Amino acid sequence: MDWLTSAAPVLAPAFGALGVIIGAFFSYRQVKRKGDTDERVALAQAKVNSDAAEGQTYVEAMKTVTAGFSSLLDQQRGMLDQQKVLLDQERTMHAQTVERVNLLEAGQLELTREVRQLQEEQRRDRRWKAAALDYIRDLRGLVAKALGRPAPEPPEEIAADVDVTERV
16 A cells, blocks of 8 residues: 555546546536537427427418308308399299289180170171161061052161162
């Protein structure tokens, strides 16, 4: 152990220097670790910020797409509402047209019935007129024979019909 005592003046500064070097190494290592940790934290923070910005961009893009689709849906709803209004107008016009057609058909049926009735009345009047003219002609003939002179002239209203009948 004597050698240790004799080496003490050399060993003490060497161990002191070694302690300083080891202390500097530990201090360096601590600073390096803190720097690495700060760098990792900064990288993680940058990544988080980048991810947040990317997420925010994605959210904004989705909002834009959603707003676009909502706008498109609103336009389509508006067009559907317009089409419903047009369809309702068309249905109303169709119903009015059907009503008019039904009214015209009813009028046509009524007119057809009236025409048939008038035709029947005309046939009846023609038969009556023919019978009346035959009767008048017979009476004129009888009056002419009974009196021995010509029968009196018929009134103006029937003169043309009576003369036509006598000629026939």
